[in-house]
Amino acid sequence: MMAHTGEIPYQCSQCDRAFSRNSNFTRHLDAHTRDKPYQCSQYDKAFSQNSGLIKHMRTHTGEKPYQCSQCDKAFSMKTTLIIHQRNHTGEKPYQCCQCDQAFSQNSILIKHMRAHTREKPYQCSQCDKAFSNTSNLKIHMRAHTGENPYQCSQCEKAFSNNCDSL
Structure with a gap:
């Protein structure tokens, strides 16, 4: 039923x-805690699975094996290609249960839902300000x-x- 309603009850803190x-959600939480034996040779970054390291290494090599059939864009990850293809099809499978908006990505729906709930889970470590997404917290930290x-x-x-440089 949740697949039809767009309900996303499990959020990583x-x-x-x-x-x-x-x-x-449980499998994702393991990614934060389990051993990460697959080490990047160029950065201090490690992965719990070899497939994660392979995907990461594409950022260094520039390899983009996933080609869009509609345009000339290519991507390093299959999931990114799938999301990109929604630009061509107009598919927006993630529906807000509070209003009539729909989104091409689950992560955008989650951020949108915070406008309804006014949830601000990202707290500044230097002051009492809180933010609904990590991007705004990062910008704030620059202050x-x-x-x-x-x-x-x-x-x-x-x-x-x-925005200030425009």
């Missing part, structure tokens, strides 16, 4: 992922660190987020 099935990674192309001014 350590990352942005959420699941409609307890079995998938504490002084980091301004976005440079204006017209002058020397730098900004903490891309």
Whole structure:
């Protein structure tokens, strides 16, 4: 029934992922805690399964074995190709149960649902502010660190987020 209603009751407290099935959620939680014997040779990153390392190594090699049949884009992961193909088909399988909006990705639905619930699970470690997604927390943290990674192309001014540099 949850597949039809779009209900996603299992949310990971350590990352942005959420699941409609307890079995998938439990398997995901293992990824945060289990041994990670497959080590990247270029970064301090390790994986619990060899397949995870293989996917990660594509970020270094640039390999993109999954080609879109509708356009010239290619992807390093099959799941990314499937999500991309929804741009061509217009498929939006993830329906909000609070309003009539539908989404091409489950993660976008989860973020959207927080607008209804006003949930802000990502807490700043430096102050009392909380955010509905990790992206906004990351931008906020730059206020504490002084980091301004976005440079204006017209002058020397730098900004903490891309919107300010327009």
